Amino acid sequence: MKLNLLVLLAGIIVFAASCKPKTADENLAPGVLKVKVEEVIQTSNYTYLRVSDKDQENWIAISKAQVEEGKSYYYIPGIEMNNFVSKELKRTFPAITFVDKFSDQPIVEKITVADSAKGKQEAVAKEGIKVEKAEGGITIAELYAGKESYAGKTIKIRGEVVKFSPDIMKTNWVHIQDGTNNAGSFDLTVTTNDVTKVGDVVTFEGKVAVKKDFGAGYYYEVIVENAKMLTNM
Numbered sequence: 001m002k003l004n005l006l007v008l009l010a011g012i013i014v015f016a017a018s019c020k021p022k023t024a025d026e027n028l029a030p031g032v033l034k035v036k037v038e039e040v041i042q043t044s045n046y047t048y049l050r051v052s053d054k055d056q057e058n059w060i061a062i063s064k065a066q067v068e069e070g071k072s073y074y075y076i077p078g079i080e081m082n083n084f085v086s087k088e089l090k091r092t093f094p095a096i097t098f099v100d101k102f103s104d105q106p107i108v109e110k111i112t113v114a115d116s117a118k119g120k121q122e123a124v125a126k127e128g129i130k131v132e133k134a135e136g137g138i139t140i141a142e143l144y145a146g147k148e149s150y151a152g153k154t155i156k157i158r159g160e161v162v163k164f165s166p167d168i169m170k171t172n173w174v175h176i177q178d179g180t181n182n183a184g185s186f187d188l189t190v191t192t193n194d195v196t197k198v199g200d201v202v203t204f205e206g207k208v209a210v211k212k213d214f215g216a217g218y219y220y221e222v223i224v225e226n227a228k229m230l231t232n233m
Contacts, residue, residue, distance in 0.1 A: 204230070209224075
């Protein structure tokens with residue numbers, strides 16, 4: 001009788017163990033990777049990380065941040081670049097992935113279709129920006145409101161730089177805002193070979209593209225490409 005009771009108790013314990021709640025890692029949102037940081041390289045704009053996942057190692061790049069070697073982190077892959085050249089490091093990475101969503105905590109929130117379509121961190125309106133429209137130019141709100149009519153045309157636009165990402169796909173990526181807003185669209189991405197910095201008020205002249213898809217979820221309703229930064233405007 002005692003033996004049967006022990007067997008029954010053992011069975012209950014095994015069953016209870018098998019039914020225990022999953023850990024946070026097992027509940028990660030789809031597409032999230034957990035990696036261990038093996039090496040950290042800091043530059044003026046980016047933090048380059050050599051990370052390992054089981055027996056594999058690869059390089060990722062994030063906006064400059066404090067990251068500890070030997071610690072585990074979580075991220076959602078972004079754009080993968082082959083033979084990427086870092087001018088600042090004077091180094092070529094055979095393959096590297098640029099990441100927006102990076103955290104030292106498990107990423108467990110569900111990624112919706114709308115989120116994945118953005119493919120990048122949602123823009124945040126910077127308070128206090130009020131930039132006058134360039135002479136002969138348009139505002140960001142006017143561009144978004146009339147995007148279809150501006151598609152394929154060269155426009156002039158002025159704004160304050162809120163983000164600058166150099167040397168991605170052989171060009172620099174600039175986010176500008178001017179304080180105007182059209183139905184929640186207030187942040188404009190511009191690609192250029194010119195160099196600027198966060199906080200500068202700049203005027204660009206470039207060609208408008210709409211519904212531009214670079215892959216890996218990096219989709220833009222409106223983007224100004226191959227822009228030139230004008231002076232004294």
